[in-house]
Amino acid sequence: MRRFWLAVGIGTLFCTVAAAQQKPVVLRGGKLLTVSHGVVENGVVVMENGKITAVGAAATVRVPKDARVIDVSGMTVYPGLIDSETQLGLTEIQAEDMTNDLVETSDEIMPHMHVYDAFHAESELIPVTRLNGITNAIVAPDNTDTLPGQDSFVQLYGKSAPEMLLVRDIALPLNFTGDQRRNEPPDKRKFPSTRMGLAAQLRQTFIDAQDYGQHWDDYEKKKAEYEKTKNDPSAKKDDKDAKADDKDKDKKQPPSPPKRDLKLEALLPYLQGKKPVVLAAQEANDLQTAVGLAQEFHMKFVLNHISHAQSLLDYVASLKVPVIVGPIYEEPKPEERYDAVYSLPAELNKRGVKIAFASFGAHDSRNLPYQAGYATAFGLPYDEALKAITLNAAEIWGMGDQLGSLDVGKTANVVVSNGDPLDVKTDVKQVFIQGQEVPMTSRQTRLRDQYSGK
Amino acid sequence: MANRFVRRLGVVAGLIFLVAWAAYGQTPPAATHNEVLIKNAVVMTATHGNITNGSVYIKDGKIVAVGKDVSAPASATVVDAGGKYLTPGIVDSHSHIALDHDVNEATSPVTPQMMMIDAFDYQDKAVYRALAGGVTTSLLLHGSANMIGGQAVVIKHKYGLNRDAMLFPGAPRSIKFASGENPKRVYGSKDQLPSTRMGNFAVQREALVQAQDYMREWDEYNAKVKAGDKDATPPKHDLKMEALADVLRGNLLVQIHCYRADELLTEMAMAKEFGYKLRAFHHALEAYKVADQLAANNVGIATFADWWGYKQEAWDAIPWNAVMAMRKGVRVAIKSDSGDFARRLNQEAAKTIRYGGATEEEALKMITLNAAWIIGVDDKVGSIDVGKDADLVIWQGYPLSSYGLPDKVFIDGDVYFDRSLPGFGMPHYKEGM
Numbered sequence: 013m014r015r016f017w018l019a020v021g022i023g024t025l026f027c028t029v030a031a032a033q034q035k036p037v038v039l040r041g042g043k044l045l046t047v048s049h050g051v052v053e054n055g056v057v058v059m060e061n062g063k064i065t066a067v068g069a070a071a072t073v074r075v076p077k078d079a080r081v082i083d084v085s086g087m088t089v090y091p092g093l094i095d096s097e098t099q100l101g102l103t104e105i106q107a108e109d110m111t112n113d114l115v116e117t118s119d120e121i122m123p124h125m126h127v128y129d130a131f132h133a134e135s136e137l138i139p140v141t142r143l144n145g146i147t148n149a150i151v152a153p154d155n156t157d158t159l160p161g162q163d164s165f166v167q168l169y170g171k172s173a174p175e176m177l178l179v180r181d182i183a184l185p186l187n188f189t190g191d192q193r194r195n196e197p198p199d200k201r202k203f204p205s206t207r208m209g210l211a212a213q214l215r216q217t218f219i220d221a222q223d224y225g226q227h228w229d230d231y232e233k234k235k236a237e238y239e240k241t242k243n244d245p246s247a248k249k250d251d252k253d254a255k256a257d258d259k260d261k262d263k264k265q266p267p268s269p270p271k272r273d274l275k276l277e278a279l280l281p282y283l284q285g286k287k288p289v290v291l292a293a294q295e296a297n298d299l300q301t302a303v304g305l306a307q308e309f310h311m312k313f314v315l316n317h318i319s320h321a322q323s324l325l326d327y328v329a330s331l332k333v334p335v336i337v338g339p340i341y342e343e344p345k346p347e348e349r350y351d352a353v354y355s356l357p358a359e360l361n362k363r364g365v366k367i368a369f370a371s372f373g374a375h376d377s378r379n380l381p382y383q384a385g386y387a388t389a390f391g392l393p394y395d396e397a398l399k400a401i402t403l404n405a406a407e408i409w410g411m412g413d414q415l416g417s418l419d420v421g422k423t424a425n426v427v428v429s430n431g432d433p434l435d436v437k438t439d440v441k442q443v444f445i446q447g448q449e450v451p452m453t454s455r456q457t458r459l460r461d462q463y464s465g466k
Numbered sequence: 467m468a469n470r471f472v473r474r475l476g477v478v479a480g481l482i483f484l485v486a487w488a489a490y491g492q493t494p495p496a497a498t499h500n501e502v503l504i505k506n507a508v509v510m511t512a513t514h515g516n517i518t519n520g521s522v523y524i525k526d527g528k529i530v531a532v533g534k535d536v537s538a539p540a541s542a543t544v545v546d547a548g549g550k551y552l553t554p555g556i557v558d559s560h561s562h563i564a565l566d567h568d569v570n571e572a573t574s575p576v577t578p579q580m581m582m583i584d585a586f587d588y589q590d591k592a593v594y595r596a597l598a599g600g601v602t603t604s605l606l607l608h609g610s611a612n613m614i615g616g617q618a619v620v621i622k623h624k625y626g627l628n629r630d631a632m633l634f635p636g637a638p639r640s641i642k643f644a645s646g647e648n649p650k651r652v653y654g655s656k657d658q659l660p661s662t663r664m665g666n667f668a669v670q671r672e673a674l675v676q677a678q679d680y681m682r683e684w685d686e687y688n689a690k691v692k693a694g695d696k697d698a699t700p701p702k703h704d705l706k707m708e709a710l711a712d713v714l715r716g717n718l719l720v721q722i723h724c725y726r727a728d729e730l731l732t733e734m735a736m737a738k739e740f741g742y743k744l745r746a747f748h749h750a751l752e753a754y755k756v757a758d759q760l761a762a763n764n765v766g767i768a769t770f771a772d773w774w775g776y777k778q779e780a781w782d783a784i785p786w787n788a789v790m791a792m793r794k795g796v797r798v799a800i801k802s803d804s805g806d807f808a809r810r811l812n813q814e815a816a817k818t819i820r821y822g823g824a825t826e827e828e829a830l831k832m833i834t835l836n837a838a839w840i841i842g843v844d845d846k847v848g849s850i851d852v853g854k855d856a857d858l859v860i861w862q863g864y865p866l867s868s869y870g871l872p873d874k875v876f877i878d879g880d881v882y883f884d885r886s887l888p889g890f891g892m893p894h895y896k897e898g899m
Contacts, residue, residue, distance in 0.1 A: 107647075107777035137775065341806050346591045349890055350598035350809070375775040382813060385868025435868045436816045456774075456784040463754050464790065 033447035036060040036076040039428060041085030047395075047402045048417035057089060059424035062446035067418045084428050087441060090398070091417050092147025092425030093433070094405035096336045097290075097316070097370035098377045100138060100149055101131040101166065101173075106375070115154035116161070120192055120204065121217050123278040125161025127151045128180045133173040137374050139454035142168040144378035145427035145440045148178070148405075148415060150370070155187040155292060158210055159217070162278065163290065165409055167425075169445035182409060184282045186214070187292040188302040189317070211301060217276075218309045221283055224276040234267040285312045290336065292316035296324045303331065314408055319353045320345055329363035334408045337367045337400075340383050351390055357400065358391030367396075368405040385434030397434060501525045502879055503538040507547035507860065512554050512827060512834045512849040522552065524856040527878035532850055547860050551870070553830060554849050555602025555857030555877065556811050557837035559768040560721075560748050560801035562607060563592035563808060564621070570609035571616065572652050575660060576673045578641055578709035580616025582606050588621075588629040592805040594892060597623040597883050599809035600865070600872040601802075602857040603634060605841045607748075610644035610723040611652040613660070613670045617641050617709065617718070620841055622857070622877050626895035638842035640745070641713060643670070644723035645733060646779050667732060674740045677710035684711075719745035719842050721768075725779035727755040734763050746840040748801070751783035754790040761795035766840050768801040771817040788832065789822025799837035816866035829866055 037059045044055035046067060056073040058066035066073045075081065104111035113130035116122045131151060141149075148167055153160035162181040170176035188210065195205040204210045242264070281287045291306055291313045293299040299321045306313045315335040318328065319342040328335065337357050344352040360367050369384050371377040384397040392400075406416030414423050424447035431438040443450040502524040509520035509532060521536040522529060531538075538544075562569045568585035571577045586606065596604065602623050608615030620637035645666055654661030660669050683701040690698035712718050722733050724747045737744050747753065750767035751774065753760055760767065769791075774783035792798045800815045802808035815833045818824035824832075831848075838848030847855050856879040863869035875883040885891050 105775055105778055105781055341810075343592075343595065343805055343809075350595045376773070379772070382868050386810070386813070389863055389869045389871045436813050437819045437867060439820050456786075459782055459784050460754075460786045460790070464786075 033059065033062045033424070036065075036079035037424075037444070037447060037449070038075050038079045038081045039084045039089055039426065040070065040075075040081055041083055042087045042089040042428065044418055045088060045090040045398060045433070046418040047091055047399060048419050054085070055089065057418060057426060059426065059444060059447040062424055062448075064418060064420055064422050064424050064426070067420060082442075086430075087428050088431055088433065088438075089418070090145075090427050090429075090433050091402050091415070091422075092427055092443070092445065093145050093380055093401045094368075094409075094415065095141075095146050095149040095371050095377050095380045095401070096368040096405045096408065097152050097163075097372050098141075098149045099151065099154065099374040100141060100168070100377055101133065101135050101151055102127060102153070103374050104132070104135060104137065115156050117156060120158045120194070120210065120213060121275065122153075122157050122161050123159045123184055123282075124274040125153060126164070126181060127153055127161060128164045128173070128177050131164065131166065131173050131177060133170065133176055136455045137377070138168050139451075140375075140456055141377045142443055142445070142450060143440060143452060143454055143457075144381070145429065145433060145443055146377055146380055147425040147427070147443065147445050148411075149377065150182070150409065152185055152290070155185065155189065156192060158187050158192045158214055159279075160185055160187065165411065167445060169448070169450050179409075179411075181278075181281075181287070183288045183290050183314075184279075185290045185292060185316070186302065186306070186313075188298050188305075189292055189294045190298060207298070207301065211305060214305055215308075218279065218283060218305075221276040221279040222309075224270070224273055225280050225283065227270040231267055231269050235269075238264075238266050282311055283309055285310055287312070289313040290316050293318060294320050294342075296321040299324055299328075317342070319356065320348070322348070322352055322356065322359070325359050325363055325365075328360065329365050334366040334368065334404070335360055336370050336408075338369060338383060339372050340369075340387055354386065355390040357384075357387040357397070361392055361396050366404050366408065367400050368408055369400050381434045382436050385432075385436070388434065394434070500879075501539060501542035502545060502856070502876075503536070503542045504545045504547055504552060504858065504860070504876075505536075506549055507552035508549065509850055510551055510553045510826075510830055510865070511851065512830050513851055515827065519549075520552070522850060522856070522858065524858075524876070524879040527856055527880070529850060529852055529854050529856050532852060545860075545874070550873065551861040551863075551865050552850070553600070553859050553861065553865055554834040554854075555847065555859055555875065556600045556833045557799075557835075557841065557843075557848055558596065558601050558604040558802050558808050558811060558833075559746070559799045559837035559840040560607060560803045561596075561604040561808060562609065562803065563596065563604070563805045564588060564590035565606060566590065570611035570652075572609075572611035575612045575649055575653055575666075575669045576614045576706070576710075577608075577612050577616055578614050578673075578713070579705035580608055581619070582608055582616055583619040583633070586619055586621070586629060588632050592808070593621070593623050593632075594625040594883075594890065594895070595805065596802075596808035597625055597875055598872060598885070598891065600812060600859040600861070600875060601808055602859075602875065602877050603838070603841070603843065603847055604808070605640060605721075607640070607721060608642040610642070610648040613644055613649050613666055614673055614710070615642035615644060618721070620843065623875075624877050624880075624882055624894065626882070626892055634843060634846075636846070638719055639712075639717065640719040640721050640841065641709070642721050642723065643733070645670075645729045646723075646725050647777055648723070663729070667736065671736065673710060674714070674736075677707055677714055678740070680704060680707035681711045681714065713742050714740060716743060719840075721746055721748055721840070723748045725749050725751050726782075727752040730756050731759060734759065734765065737763075745842070746797075746799070749780075749803075750791075751780055751787060753796065754784065754787045755782075757791040757794035757796050760791065766797035766799065766836065767791055768799040768837065768840055770803070770807075771800050771814040772821065773807075785817065785821040788818045789824050789828075792818075792824065792828065792832075793822075797836050797839055798832055799840050800832045801837065812861075812865045812870050813868060816868075819866060826866060 039057045044052040152163045163183045165179040165182045289311045293302045403416035406412045426444040428442040429440045505521040509517040523531040523538045565585045566587040618640040620634035660666040744765045746766035748768045772785035811833045815829045835848035838844040858876040860874040
């Protein structure tokens with residue numbers, strides 16, 4: 013068991029190699045949206061060795077002597093945006109199966125699938141996305157399994173997948189939206205074909221995993237006893253008689269470990285509350301079933317979607333967990349008003365729920381900030397909207413000390429644009445990731461230039 | 467449970483109806499239209515700039531006057547826009563909503579005799595949701611499974627009225643053609659023709675040749691009759707051939723689903739070969755590669771702002787497509803092709819300001835006047851000009867941004883959506899009608 017935990021530890025701590033920011037970069041004269049401490053007009057941001065080393069009003073910040081100073085007056089400067097659920101690196105062309113590694117459909121219970129094994133660092137979608145200021149994202153498998161595999165937290169710039177996969181197996185999606193049933197076509201129906209079936213299957217799996225964990229714990233205990241006996245001097249006295257007693261000798265054999273089961277093993281950190289489960293439901297009834305399951309097994313969880321659970325928002329607030337909301341473009345049900353989903357972020361915020369936005373896609377991940385913008389039109393305060401794609405997301409994913417705001421000591425993921433980050437008209441001029449000036453090119457800009465005669 | 471909820475909503479909607487009419491002092495739309503003066507608005511005309519503190523005077527559903535100083539009789543209902551933006555109603559030039567999944571008659575690659583009006587589910591709430599996003603006119607098209615699909619229906623989003631009251635009066639007929647991946651996938655997967663682009667165009671060419679033969683047979687028959695031949699037997703009336711003959715006669719606006727540059731060129735060549743005109747290419751994500759030729763042939767495009775990568779033929783899509791094509795002289799519309807995008811076409815259009823530097827009016831035209839031209843109703847809607855239908859939207863926030871959302875939507879001078887009303891916000895809607 014200990015060896016297993018060591019492996020998990022290494023996986024979790026597998027962080028990127030320090031970035032190769034060559035010399036300090038200073039952004040001078042911009043309007044800083046710090047997210048954590050308000051707006052600074054005519055501000056300065058200093059980036060050194062991949063970190064933010066100073067932030068503040070131009071008059072108060074000391075600029076390093078060897079720094080490259082970039083005049084960004086008239087520009088707006090803000091932290092890199094974080095998309096709290098994408099399929100970036102798992103898909104290239106939606107309709108072309110061979111370019112997709114989205115989800116294993118052979119079984120509903122696939123927690124031992126790791127998106128880092130498929131993450132395609134060279135995907136053409138990644139430059140397209142980061143050109144709009146998205147610097148980090150959760151990569152999740154598609155949601156057609158109840159337990160489709162574990163998410164990774166990535167940085168959208170780097171020389172290789174290992175450099176971009178900041179945190180592997182950061183969370184486990186648990187999808188309970190009714191879309192995970194194997195019920196089509198009816199004559200080929202197999203278990204689980206109902207919500208009862210899905211819930212029963214999950215419950216059995218969690219119990220199996222608990223038993224599995226118990227077997228390993230028992231083994232570890234026996235092993236410890238054995239080690240203790242082996243090293244105990246009083247026990248050694250009996251060794252004189254050892255050759256005479258073969259049965260005694262048997263007892264001295266180290267206990268044999270249980271057979272490893274990767275599927276059940278993958279669930280242990282979540283059943284022990286060490287990592288969050290991302291609990292996806294859309295309807296009120298599914299939400300309660302999913303939360304019930306998570307609570308039954310003492311799981312730590314964040315909620316996902318809940319687009320049609322408007323009747324349960326007070327209940328959601330009482331759970332005191334964050335919500336990855338939307339997408340707010342999810343169409344309302346026929347009996348719902350046109351803005352039922354658009355207004356969900358505002359309604360959650362009103363109740364003190366911490367929210368984050370996600371594109372829940374790949375090609376359109378670049379449009380993440382516009383969801384936040386549109387939600388403000390339906391009552392979400394602007395600052396909260398910006399937080400929901402920066403600091404809230406960072407905090408939800410345990411990266412609050414490194415990402416999500418313009419603060420000293422944080423990773424220098426900084427975006428320079430010609431205006432309001434949440435407005436569709438705003439053009440992103442430069443993106444810095446770990447202090448490096450990201451080339452502002454993509455397959456799309458190259459096609460544009462080619463056919464513009466550039 | 468759901469039914470009870472719906473019934474309860476029906477009661478609410480009924481109340482809204484009464485409240486609304488009390489608020490506007492209008493009679494229901496069946497009666498003659500009252501006169502309305504919308505004043506104190508930033509009028510975005512789409513044709514002649516913005517008028518700050520402008521007014522629009524509406525009589526009998528038409529725009530009678532637009533400007534800074536507009537006089538209206540005291541009897542006119544005054545709507546104070548409170549300094550908000552006023553735009554023409556949004557026109558969606560490519561939609562499949564309200565067809566109850568009957569979008570594709572995917573049993574044959576040539577089905578021009580399909581009439582989308584026969585599938586028009588006028589009670590579909592998607593019509594309402596688009597209305598709440600400012601859409602007042604939509605072109606409901608056949609899908610793209612067939613090289614030659616069916617004939618479109620043009621609707622006004624008068625949600626709550628009966629089916630025929632929602633049809634756009636006098637709108638020209640459009641027919642949907644398609645090309646590329648969809649037909650070859652649909653029929654190829656059934657091991658039928660077409661399964662390649664060669665097959666696609668062969669099917670299309672063959673259908674057009676048949677239509678030429680059909681027309682010749684009728685011409686010959688008519689000539690015989692004219693010459694006094696009383697024994698002449700008329701050819702069979704064939705709906706499918708009649709529809710194709712109407713394409714060749716120029717009686718239908720041809721709307722072609724087409725992605726790749728090479729196929730845009732092939733479709734234009736085929737139109738030339740058979741002597742019909744193309745109205746617009748839809749999707750047209752590679753229009754930027756052949757924009758000169760599109761402009762030379764006066765073919766418009768109805769495209770996405772930045773949607774891409776969903777299939778191989780959408781792989782070269784770039785968000786600068788709309789503006790690059792426009793700068794070459796192509797009439798460009800941004801369309802929804804989805805119940806979702808239809809609700810926020812204003813934001814999609816605004817993206818062209820960022821990607822390529824469209825002006826405010828150019829961006830607005832892409833979801834109003836240019837879209838209306840593609841449908842063939844630009845003489846009636848698509849701008850705030852005297853004589854046009856009073857299809858208007860008052861916006862909270864600036865419409866060409868992330869923040870614009872419709873406060874009130876007028877169609878033919880009547881309010882069909884009012885955000886401030888409780889429930890669905892629809893004065894004309896009663897659940898179950």
